[in-house]
Amino acid sequence: MELSYREALNQAMREEMRRDQRIFLIGEDVAYYQGAFKVSKGFVEEFGPQRVIDTPITEAGFTGLAIGAAMAGLYPIVELMTMNFGIVALDQIVNNAAKIRYMSGGQLSVPLVIRGPGSAAHQLGAQHSQSLEAWFCHVPGLKVIAPATPHDAKGLLKSAIRDPNPVIFIEAQLLYSTKGEVQEGEFIIPIGIAEVKRMGRDVTIVAYSKMLLLALEAADALSREGIEAEVIDPRTLKPFDLQTIVTSVKKTGRLVIVEEGWHFCGLGAQIAESLYATAFDYLDNPIRRVTGEDIPMPYCRLLEDAAIPDLPRVIEAVKSLL
Amino acid sequence: MVDMDRADLLSLYRQMLLIRRFEEKSAEMYALAKIAGFLHLYIGEEAIAVGAIASLRPDDYVISAYRDHGHCLARGSDPGRVMAELFGKATGLCKGKGGSMHLVDLPHRFMGGYAIVGGHIPLATGLAFANKYRSLDLVTVCFFGEGALPSGQAHEAFNLAALWKLPIIFICENNRYGMGTPAERAIALYANVAETARSYGITAESVDGMDVLAVRTAMQRVVAEVRAGHGPWFIEATTYRFMGHSMADPAHGHYRTKEEVEEYRKRDPLLLLKNAMMTQKLADETDFKQLEREIGEIVRAAVQFAEDSAFPARSDLHADVLQE
Numbered sequence: 130m131e132l133s134y135r136e137a138l139n140q141a142m143r144e145e146m147r148r149d150q151r152i153f154l155i156g157e158d159v160a161y162y163q164g165a166f167k168v169s170k171g172f173v174e175e176f177g178p179q180r181v182i183d184t185p186i187t188e189a190g191f192t193g194l195a196i197g198a199a200m201a202g203l204y205p206i207v208e209l210m211t212m213n214f215g216i217v218a219l220d221q222i223v224n225n226a227a228k229i230r231y232m233s234g235g236q237l238s239v240p241l242v243i244r245g246p247g248s249a250a251h252q253l254g255a256q257h258s259q260s261l262e263a264w265f266c267h268v269p270g271l272k273v274i275a276p277a278t279p280h281d282a283k284g285l286l287k288s289a290i291r292d293p294n295p296v297i298f299i300e301a302q303l304l305y306s307t308k309g310e311v312q313e314g315e316f317i318i319p320i321g322i323a324e325v326k327r328m329g330r331d332v333t334i335v336a337y338s339k340m341l342l343l344a345l346e347a348a349d350a351l352s353r354e355g356i357e358a359e360v361i362d363p364r365t366l367k368p369f370d371l372q373t374i375v376t377s378v379k380k381t382g383r384l385v386i387v388e389e390g391w392h393f394c395g396l397g398a399q400i401a402e403s404l405y406a407t408a409f410d411y412l413d414n415p416i417r418r419v420t421g422e423d424i425p426m427p428y429c430r431l432l433e434d435a436a437i438p439d440l441p442r443v444i445e446a447v448k449s450l451l
Numbered sequence: 452m453v454d455m456d457r458a459d460l461l462s463l464y465r466q467m468l469l470i471r472r473f474e475e476k477s478a479e480m481y482a483l484a485k486i487a488g489f490l491h492l493y494i495g496e497e498a499i500a501v502g503a504i505a506s507l508r509p510d511d512y513v514i515s516a517y518r519d520h521g522h523c524l525a526r527g528s529d530p531g532r533v534m535a536e537l538f539g540k541a542t543g544l545c546k547g548k549g550g551s552m553h554l555v556d557l558p559h560r561f562m563g564g565y566a567i568v569g570g571h572i573p574l575a576t577g578l579a580f581a582n583k584y585r586s587l588d589l590v591t592v593c594f595f596g597e598g599a600l601p602s603g604q605a606h607e608a609f610n611l612a613a614l615w616k617l618p619i620i621f622i623c624e625n626n627r628y629g630m631g632t633p634a635e636r637a638i639a640l641y642a643n644v645a646e647t648a649r650s651y652g653i654t655a656e657s658v659d660g661m662d663v664l665a666v667r668t669a670m671q672r673v674v675a676e677v678r679a680g681h682g683p684w685f686i687e688a689t690t691y692r693f694m695g696h697s698m699a700d701p702a703h704g705h706y707r708t709k710e711e712v713e714e715y716r717k718r719d720p721l722l723l724l725k726n727a728m729m730t731q732k733l734a735d736e737t738d739f740k741q742l743e744r745e746i747g748e749i750v751r752a753a754v755q756f757a758e759d760s761a762f763p764a765r766s767d768l769h770a771d772v773l774q775e
Contacts, residue, residue, distance in 0.1 A: 153584070179584070185614070190573050190607025197577015200562060201512070203584060220604070224567050225574060233555035233563065234546035235771035269772050293774040 137279035156208030192218035209245035227270030244298035255425035260390035277341035284318030329359035493521035495693035498720035502666025517552035519564030531756035569602030598629025631706035648685030660688030
């Protein structure tokens with residue numbers, strides 16, 4: 130069935146909340162406003178305000194509360210209105226959620242999902258346009274997921290909710306209205322498995338979240354010139370499925386990584402390092418990264434577009450390897 | 452003192468004595484480099500942990516900050532496993548991965564010590580939230596120092612607890628200093644810290660934190676209120692730490708005088724209870740000598756257990772980062 134990304138997330142949470150009373154949704158305006166991006170449409174009507182909980186604008190407080198509830202055996206889903214606001218809750222995420230299991234010698238668990246949109250939308254300014262996945266991936270004890278399609282969003286969110294660990298689930302404002310085919314009925318997608326989204330022989334492009342759509346668009350354009358790109362979506366950023374990319378690079382010998390986050394210490398740097406360490410001999414050229422610019426996001430659309438990877442830059446990167 | 456029998460009072464004294472002697476021994480072990488890192492002693496503040504926890508059920512939650520040995524021991528944790536954790540041994544409560552500031556004992560519902568000031572207070576509201584969500588009549592007790600009181604996370608937690616009428620008791624152990632900074636230079640309402648909680652609509656009171664019976668009496672009443680679903684409560688327990696902030700800090704340091712420390716030592720919580728019992732002829736020197744022998748043996752055995760235990764294996768390094 131065709132669903133929007135937004136509807137897919139809604140279905141995933143709804144199915145899981147019907148299955149397990151321990152799951153609740155908490156965040157700013159998730160109940161009666163139905164979520165800032167309407168992801169929790171119909172939830173308070175179905176599950177009631179005990180399980181769909183509006184909070185004051187206190188990310189540290191309610192994220193910490195959710196972590197404590199998870200320590201006590203509940204399965205909270207925290208909606209951050211945007212991932213940018215997660216910075217306010219970073220102490221809770223990094224110092225508590227990620228460490229409690231290890232510090233307690235395995236006595237405590239934090240089965241928790243923190244989800245919300247990351248990356249830029251249009252002209253939201255510097256404080257609302259950040260791609261922070263590399264920060265979260267850097268911290269031991271967290272899993273990080275950034276799905277690009279409605280099908281992946283549904284299957285991976287269900288897995289994230291069932292996971293006994295804290296999971297950062299990064300959506301994108303510009304993906305909420307995108308549509309795609311979603312498998313009928315009950316299904317989950319295991320965490321930590323990449324998917325080849327397009328087969329090709331000449332070059333491998335790795336891209337996640339909304340950059341996947343850009344990579345696929347670039348692959349189509351390149352195909353018209355006779356260049357066949359293989360496009361891989363890691364889907365889960367931590368744990369990272371290196372093997373699927375290595376297998377592809379052994380075939381193509383070339384790799385381009387597309388990411389919206391800042392260049393310096395971005396996730397692509399880690400992916401490249403992992404590839405060099407395991408598949409150096411298969412690479413015909415150095416790995417190319419297409420990334421966001423190392424600047425706070427400007428407001429002006431012209432400048433904003435210049436700060437984010439776009440079609441010409443991806444195509445140029447691919448061609449530079451051929 | 453009415454309605455308290457001799458055995459009951461001796462039991463309170465015994466628990467405070469265990470914390471006192473355990474920590475004196477851990478300071479010795481620190482000097483011998485058996486314990487490293489940060490070691491924050493609770494000496495002088497024992498009446499709060501013992502008096503408060505004595506009024507709880509075994510399935511209530513307790514959570515604390517980094518000065519957590521006393522709360523953990525008062526909750527009933529095995530002193531040997533606590534000492535082994537301080538030694539970094541595999542038999543420690545947290546397999547040597549937590550250390551002094553991060554003791555956790557889940558079977559005793561001791562949900563941990565946390566070392567980012569104010570950061571565990573939201574966690575405490577989450578434990579309380581879970582109990583309310585499940586309609587359980589359990590309470591959560593959250594200990595923190597007055598140094599955490601001005602932190603934003605404390606205020607966010609107070610607001611949430613009051614807003615959602617969570618079954619939680621915030622116990623502010625006001626020992627007058629956040630490390631070396633006195634409360635009057637850190638807290639706008641230093642003269643009446645309970646006012647902070649009242650401003651969120653939380654019922655708040657102050658109690659003499661040197662008097663274990665005063666703490667317990669207050670807590671018995673408060674626990675009943677909170678267990679009955681009458682919302683959160685805040686108790687300021689006034690106290691004093693006889694030792695430095697941590698082992699890196701001498702007993703009085705530059706920020707307070709020797710005389711001030713000596714003055715507070717006259718109100719040592721162990722001394723107060725002992726004197727009261729002696730005056731009322733509920734116990735004599737023989738009883739206290741007997742307790743000293745008994746506790747001395749427990750602490751000696753705890754050190755022996757820690758000494759005899761193995762360190763974790765290198766192969767344990769990556770275990771327990773994630774749950775399978």
